[in-house]
Amino acid sequence: MSSNRADVRDFLVTRRGRITPQQAGLSFYGGNRRVPGLRREEVAMLAGVSADYYTRLEKGNLAGVSDSVLEAIAGALQLSEAERLHLFDLARTANTSPARAARRRPPPEVRPGIRLILDGMTDTPAFVRNGRLDILAINSLGRALYSPVFAIPGRPANLARFQFFAPAAREFYPSFEDSARTTVELLRTEAGRDPFNPSLTGLIGELSTRSEEFRALRTRLNHMQSRQPIRTVVITSASPAEGKSFTATNLALAQAQLSGNRVLLCDFDLRRPAIHKFFQMDRGPGITDYLLGKVALPHALRRIGDSNLYVMPAGEAVINPLELLNLPEAKQLFARVSATFHWTLIDTPPLLFAADGNLLATLCDATILVVRIGETTIDSVARARQALCQDNVIGIVVNGARRGELYNKYTYYNSYADATRAG
Numbered sequence: 001m002s003s004n005r006a007d008v009r010d011f012l013v014t015r016r017g018r019i020t021p022q023q024a025g026l027s028f029y030g031g032n033r034r035v036p037g038l039r040r041e042e043v044a045m046l047a048g049v050s051a052d053y054y055t056r057l058e059k060g061n062l063a064g065v066s067d068s069v070l071e072a073i074a075g076a077l078q079l080s081e082a083e084r085l086h087l088f089d090l091a092r093t094a095n096t097s098p099a100r101a102a103r104r105r106p107p108p109e110v111r112p113g114i115r116l117i118l119d120g121m122t123d124t125p126a127f128v129r130n131g132r133l134d135i136l137a138i139n140s141l142g143r144a145l146y147s148p149v150f151a152i153p154g155r156p157a158n159l160a161r162f163q164f165f166a167p168a169a170r171e172f173y174p175s176f177e178d179s180a181r182t183t184v185e186l187l188r189t190e191a192g193r194d195p196f197n198p199s200l201t202g203l204i205g206e207l208s209t210r211s212e213e214f215r216a217l218r219t220r221l222n223h224m225q226s227r228q229p230i231r232t233v234v235i236t237s238a239s240p241a242e243g244k245s246f247t248a249t250n251l252a253l254a255q256a257q258l259s260g261n262r263v264l265l266c267d268f269d270l271r272r273p274a275i276h277k278f279f280q281m282d283r284g285p286g287i288t289d290y291l292l293g294k295v296a297l298p299h300a301l302r303r304i305g306d307s308n309l310y311v312m313p314a315g316e317a318v319i320n321p322l323e324l325l326n327l328p329e330a331k332q333l334f335a336r337v338s339a340t341f342h343w344t345l346i347d348t349p350p351l352l353f354a355a356d357g358n359l360l361a362t363l364c365d366a367t368i369l370v371v372r373i374g375e376t377t378i379d380s381v382a383r384a385r386q387a388l389c390q391d392n393v394i395g396i397v398v399n400g401a402r403r404g405e406l407y408n409k410y411t412y413y414n415s416y417a418d419a420t421r422a423g
Contacts, residue, residue, distance in 0.1 A: 005060025007191075008090050012058045015077045016043055023078070046076035062094040086189050110137040118142075131190035132200045133159040133183065148172050151277045160187060160203060167253065167279045167304060217397065218254040221343075224366075224394060231338045232364040233394075236348045236357040238384035242372040243399035245274040248347040255343050256309035264301070264341040266312045268360055269349045270321035273314035279304065286315030291329045297336060310341070325359050334363050351384040358387055366394040373398060 017037040021027070024038060024046060033039075038046075044054035049069060057065065057073070070091055074084040108130050118126050118139040125142035127135050134156040135149065143150065148169075149162045163169050163183045173179040190200060224230055235248040245267075252265040267275035268287060276283040281302055290300040290312075302311045318324055337344045346364060348357035361367045367388065371381060385393065 008060040008062055008094065009058060011087065011090060012073075012077070015079060015083065016040070016058070019078055024076070043073070043076050047072040049073075062091045064095070065091055089189070108134075108136055129159065131186075132203050133186065135159065158203070159183065165250070167249070217251055217395075218258075220395070221251075221255075222258075225343075230365045230394070231342065232334055232344045232346065232366075234346045234348055234357065234361045234364045234367040235370060235397075236361070236367065236384075237350050237370040237372075238352050238376060238380040239350050240272075240353065242350075242370050242376055243397075244350070244370040245269070245278070245347050247368070247370050247397050247399065248345050249275060249278050252309055252343075252345050255345075256304075256307050258308070260308070261343070262308050262310070262341045264310045264312060264337050264344045266337075266344060266346045267314040268325075268346050268356065270314050270318060270324070270356070271349055271354060275311060275347055276313040279311055281311070281313060283313045284315045286313035287333075288315030288318050288321075288324060290315070290333065291324050291327055292318075293329075297333075321356055322354070322359065325356060331363055351387045352380060361388055361392060364392075366392050368395050368397055369393050370397045370399060 017035065019037045021038065021042065024042065026038075026042060026046075040055055040058060041051040044051040047054065047069070049072065054073070057069075067088075070087055074087055077083075079087060110128050114128060115137055118128065118137055121139055122141070125139065125145040127138035127142045127146070129135050135146070135158070136156065138146065146157070148166065149157045149159060149172075151168070152162055152166050160183050163173075163180055170176050187200075187203075221230070221233070235244055235251070237244040248265060252263050255261055256263040265275060266287060267273045267283075269275075270288060273283055276286075279302075285295045285300050287300065289295045290297055300312055300315070302313070303309070304311060324330070334344070344364075346360055348360050351357045369381070369384065381396075
């Protein structure tokens with residue numbers, strides 16, 4: 001049988017704590033109560049079970065509990081319909097074998113008839129999603145309305161990832177905090193209903209750990225800055241699709257959360273810029289416009305709301321970006337932003353696909369190399385480091401690693417870096 005005791009305990013304790021004796025129709029004679037809501041024995045009395053039996057349930061043991069007892073507890077705790085269904089899902093999970101629940105399941109599919117219905121809805125946005133908030137099918141108006149969701153990397157488009165990882169989400173949702181709470185509740189309910197779904201548990205793990213990981217990276221960088229003059233950092237990778245733009249964006253957001261920490265995020269991947277898409281802004285005016293003397297520096301910067309984060313998008317497309325980066329104005333730009341911002345983070349093209357990243361690394365204080373588990377090879381890391389005229393790599397960020405494999409594979413990359421540095 002499954003062990004979801006912690007989820008059961010948290011659910012029942014929080015629901016019991018929000019109901020007062022008066023709300024439950026019990027007599028209250030004053031005096032001090034040691035609990036904010038009902039006592040366990042009061043819930044047991046309202047549900048018609050013994051206090052010992054309810055205590056066992058609240059400790060997380062729902063094994064063998066009957067539907068009638070669940071209904072009685074739902075009534076005693078005055079659960080909403082969604083909460084009642086969640087309680088039954090928790091009980092079903094507690095009585096399900098993990099081996100049976102974890103059997104390979106087919107990928108979700110939308111029937112042709114449903115797609116026809118969506119396409120026929122021409123005057124309203126509509127989409128079909130699954131329990132982990134993947135958008136499985138969407139009509140044309142829906143795709144237009146939810147275009148910011150489809151602008152972020154990764155397929156299928158996922159509403160939870162957009163909600164918590166995309167800067168544009170705060171502009172997209174009229175009430176961001178309410179929407180975030182709803183997203184959390186939907187995922188929590190689905191986790192209670194289907195706790196052995198590896199795709200769902202993987203998403204929840206990603207949502208819960210990613211912000212923590214970028215805060216840890218921020219702390220390490222700030223510690224380095226306290227010991228050596230680092231203000232401009234190139235964030236690059238050996239090859240495409242390894243997460244450099246994603247890393248640069250999230251690290252910039254994490255740095256900007258610190259009070260008084262003015263941060264500039266620059267999109268120097270002038271060949272295939274992506275940062276402006278993350279923030280749902282135009283790509284110009286930006287870097288190329290400033291370097292060509294078309295706009296002054298303040299007009300090439302965009303402040304994100306009232307935060308400490310500023311973005312300098314790529315600007316209009318140019319035929320030869322490398323020639324532009326060799327202009328004296330490029331070096332002068334880094335001197336100016338270093339005097340204005342605590343951190344300037346620079347997204348560049350992959351090192352093995354263009355010389356831009358190598359040149360930018362010589363203009364900046366440090367470089368962070370981004371790799372992806374299952375994609376980046378040791379050979380490509382070696383060639384990327386050899387491509388740098390100035391080996392100022394201060395760290396490696398590993399994307400796509402599960403916790404079980406993170407330390408082994410990261411240590412492999414790190415050991416390689418130590419060996420090349422020593423050699």
